[in-house]
Amino acid sequence: xxxxxxxxxxxxxxxxxxxxxxxxxxxxxxxxxxxxxxxxxxxxxxxxxxxxxxxxxxxxxxxxxxxxxxxxxxxxxxxxxxxxxxxxxxxxxxxxxxxxxxxxxxxxxxxxxxxxxxxxxxxxxxxxxxxxxxxxxxxxxxxxxxxxxxxxxxxxxxxxxxxxxxxxxxxxxxxxxxxxxxxxxxxxxxxxxxxxxxxxxxxxxxxxxxxxxxxxxxxxxxxxxxxxxxxxxxxxxxxxxxxxxxxxxxxxxxxxxxxxxxxxxxxxxxxxxxxxxxxxxxxxxxxxxxxxxxxxxxxxxxxxxxxxxxxxxxxxxxxxxxxxxxxxxxxxxxxxxxxx
Amino acid sequence: xxxxxxxxxxxxxxxxxxxxxxxxxxxxxxxxxxxxxxxxxxxxxxxxxxxxxxxxxxxxxxxxxxxxxxxxxxxxxxxxxxxxxxxxxxxxxxxxxxxxxxxxxxxxxxxxxxxxxxxxxxxxxxxxxxxxxxxxxxxxxxxxxxxxxxxxxxxxxxxxxxxxxxxxxxxxxxxxxxxxxxxxxxxxxxxxxxxxxxxxxxxxxxxxxxxxxxxxxxxxxxxxxxxxxxxxxxxxxxxxxxxxxxxxxxxxxxxxxxxxxxxxxxxxxxxxxxxxxxxxxxxxxxxxxxxxxxxxxxxxxxxxxxxxxxxxxxxxxxxxxxxxxxxxxxxxxxxxxxxx
DNA sequence: CTGAAAGCGCTAACAG
DNA sequence: CTGTTAGCGCTTTCAG
Numbered sequence: 001x002x003x004x005x006x007x008x009x010x011x012x013x014x015x016x017x018x019x020x021x022x023x024x025x026x027x028x029x030x031x032x033x034x035x036x037x038x039x040x041x042x043x044x045x046x047x048x049x050x051x052x053x054x055x056x057x058x059x060x061x062x063x064x065x066x067x068x069x070x071x072x073x074x075x076x077x078x079x080x081x082x083x084x085x086x087x088x089x090x091x092x093x094x095x096x097x098x099x100x101x102x103x104x105x106x107x108x109x110x111x112x113x114x115x116x117x118x119x120x121x122x123x124x125x126x127x128x129x130x131x132x133x134x135x136x137x138x139x140x141x142x143x144x145x146x147x148x149x150x151x152x153x154x155x156x157x158x159x160x161x162x163x164x165x166x167x168x169x170x171x172x173x174x175x176x177x178x179x180x181x182x183x184x185x186x187x188x189x190x191x192x193x194x195x196x197x198x199x200x201x202x203x204x205x206x207x208x209x210x211x212x213x214x215x216x217x218x219x220x221x222x223x224x225x226x227x228x229x230x231x232x233x234x235x236x237x238x239x240x241x242x243x244x245x246x247x248x249x250x251x252x253x254x255x256x257x258x259x260x261x262x263x264x265x266x267x268x269x270x271x272x273x274x275x276x277x278x279x280x281x282x283x284x285x286x287x288x289x290x291x292x293x294x295x296x297x298x299x300x301x302x303x304x305x306x307x308x309x310x311x312x313x314x315x316x317x318x319x320x321x322x323x324x325x326x327x328x329x330x331x332x333x334x335x336x337x338x339x340x
Numbered sequence: 341x342x343x344x345x346x347x348x349x350x351x352x353x354x355x356x357x358x359x360x361x362x363x364x365x366x367x368x369x370x371x372x373x374x375x376x377x378x379x380x381x382x383x384x385x386x387x388x389x390x391x392x393x394x395x396x397x398x399x400x401x402x403x404x405x406x407x408x409x410x411x412x413x414x415x416x417x418x419x420x421x422x423x424x425x426x427x428x429x430x431x432x433x434x435x436x437x438x439x440x441x442x443x444x445x446x447x448x449x450x451x452x453x454x455x456x457x458x459x460x461x462x463x464x465x466x467x468x469x470x471x472x473x474x475x476x477x478x479x480x481x482x483x484x485x486x487x488x489x490x491x492x493x494x495x496x497x498x499x500x501x502x503x504x505x506x507x508x509x510x511x512x513x514x515x516x517x518x519x520x521x522x523x524x525x526x527x528x529x530x531x532x533x534x535x536x537x538x539x540x541x542x543x544x545x546x547x548x549x550x551x552x553x554x555x556x557x558x559x560x561x562x563x564x565x566x567x568x569x570x571x572x573x574x575x576x577x578x579x580x581x582x583x584x585x586x587x588x589x590x591x592x593x594x595x596x597x598x599x600x601x602x603x604x605x606x607x608x609x610x611x612x613x614x615x616x617x618x619x620x621x622x623x624x625x626x627x628x629x630x631x632x633x634x635x636x637x638x639x640x641x642x643x644x645x646x647x648x649x650x651x652x653x654x655x656x657x658x659x660x661x662x663x664x665x666x667x668x669x670x671x672x673x674x675x676x677x678x679x680x
Numbered sequence: 681c682t683g684a685a686a687g688c689g690c691t692a693a694c695a696g
Numbered sequence: 697c698t699g700t701t702a703g704c705g706c707t708t709t710c711a712g
Binding site for chain 3: 010011012022026027054055057058059060062063
């Protein structure tokens with residue numbers, strides 16, 4: 001019967017067959033240039049003939065490099081931003097010959113990630129949903145592998161951090177709305193644990209205040225988690241006010257999509273009677289029904305930078321911790337656009 | 341300067357500190373019962389004091405078990421079904437103490453997955469998007485690790501396969517529509533490479549034909565890939581016919597959501613003038629604007645069964661290849677429901 | 681029940 | 697340039 005135990009050829013078999021030492025086989029396979037072409041050919045021939053593949057675990061053990069990068073996400077199945085991030089991370093890491101190990105912390109918590117790092121089974125960690133609350137996990141991880149924060153950052157943590165400029169993003173939305181003469185502006189936001197949310201909200205408020213039109217706190221709804229439903233409900237509450245807002249800034253797209261549907265449900269024409277702005281530019285934002293004005297984060301560049309930093313650390317770089325903010329784009333669509 | 345090279349304590353250090361042999365340390369840590377409680381305590385004490393974590397790679401090498409399970413998906417950032425699957429897979433595998441290695445084959449192709457398996461860096465493979473076209477990959481993988489197919493199956497491949505009963509699902513939709521007296525039924529489907537699509541379409545057609553109301557081929561649109569946009573376009577073409585359908589069965593939800601918006605765009609009231617049925621019950625299907633009647637696959641049970649099979653194979657089981665089909669549910673929502 | 685000893689398959693000095 | 701040698705840290709016989 002077929003069995004899967006790795007009973008394949010070893011470098012010794014190759015050595016024997018090629019008539020060289022096992023060390024030479026190793027040299028050829030690791031790309032060491034100090035091997036005569038003749039031997040090199042012999043080895044490669046034997047490798048081909050025996051269909052030899054070096055044992056990854058032996059190599060990993062010897063080099064203390066697993067070739068695994070752990071990625072910590074959450075709400076994978078809820079917020080499409082995370083699959084999008086994962087997608088980009090996957091191609092980026094795969095290009096660098098690393099495997100992508102994923103932990104979704106929604107239910108299984110942080111334990112598994114901490115274990116893997118303690119084991120030495122990952123060479124580095126990407127955290128995409130860190131908050132100050134994750135401090136304990138962070139400490140555990142940091143002991144054993146380099147970490148980079150992508151997307152959400154946590155001030156004061158000594159590690160490389162890459163995010164988009166959410167503060168500027170929030171400001172951009174504020175300016176856009178003010179310059180469009182929106183007067184009764186509502187905000188649907190969430191708990192400010194996540195840096196992304198905190199900064200967007202902050203930049204937004206700041207801009208309104210600076211224009212002497214500070215946010216009316218009666219038009220602010222704060223949800224306890226981000227979903228289509230909470231967005232729907234929060235927006236519904238605002239739209240049901242005696243004097244409802246004429247504009248809704250939702251701190252992320254998921255909320256905005258819910259809000260858009262609450263507006264539809266309540267008969268608030270968009271953008272005629274109500275403008276809606278989101279944040280993230282997830283796939284659905286561009287769907288016909290939603291056609292949502294939003295802020296697009298440069299996911300691909302964020303990931304590129306973050307992965308680059310991480311690999312540098314893995315390779316021993318010990319310089320200053322880098323903190324990068326990449327610029328966002330305002331994507332204007334039909335949820336605010338007023339056709340001429 | 342802080343460095344990450346795994347210079348932690350080894351089992352030898354523990355042995356020395358506990359005054360036992362290294363072998364005993366190993367026994368305690370692997371849970372071998374044949375160790376006196378006294379020694380066991382000593383070892384555990386030393387482990388705690390030195391904050392010792394066994395080196396995962398050494399263990400992996402020794403046991404030829406990496407603790408990694410590879411999952412091959414595609415369209416991760418496009419079809420929300422896949423993040424949903426990944427989410428369930430993640431908690432299932434994490435419970436079984438396995439790490440989840442993800443490959444998205446959209447762009448990087450299958451190569452990375454094949455490599456990892458060849459390396460022995462994963463103990464098993466879950467393929468969620470296999471088609472007969474993946475045959476080469478399959479052969480490569482199968483040589484070195486057990487494989488299970490979840491979601492899409494491929495007839496004739498000698499491996500465990502778990503899917504929902506898409507044939508019955510297609511039939512269920514057909515029966516539902518016939519029994520609701522829908523007369524001009526259109527179908528938006530795709531290439532039939534994927535077993536899921538093929539079977540749904542087949543069951544659906546079969547049911548209509550059996551009722552002497554075979555599908556009018558002029559009302560069939562076949563898209564070349566599944567997305568909101570292709571669904572929108574395909575539905576638009578059907579709705580623009582002189583004599584458009586009164587019902588649209590879209591072979592997956594992503595298409596159905598696009599179709600729903602095409603209907604909205606064309607002024608086809610749903611469900612008044614047009615019924616729409618999808619398949620998968622992705623998150624968005626339940627959103628207010630879409631409120632889509634669809635078929636729900638038992639993802640969680642599919643994954644449970646698939647993972648169980650895979651772990652059994654990893655543990656040496658060599659019995660017959662299992663082929664499981666789990667029943668689906670028809671979820672009736674507002675895109676077909678006629679209020680009384 | 682416990683310790684000594686033998687490697688898993690590989691990389692990396694160290695000599696030649 | 698190449699072969700010899702020595703382990704990486706662990707699990708697992710094999711004796712006692």
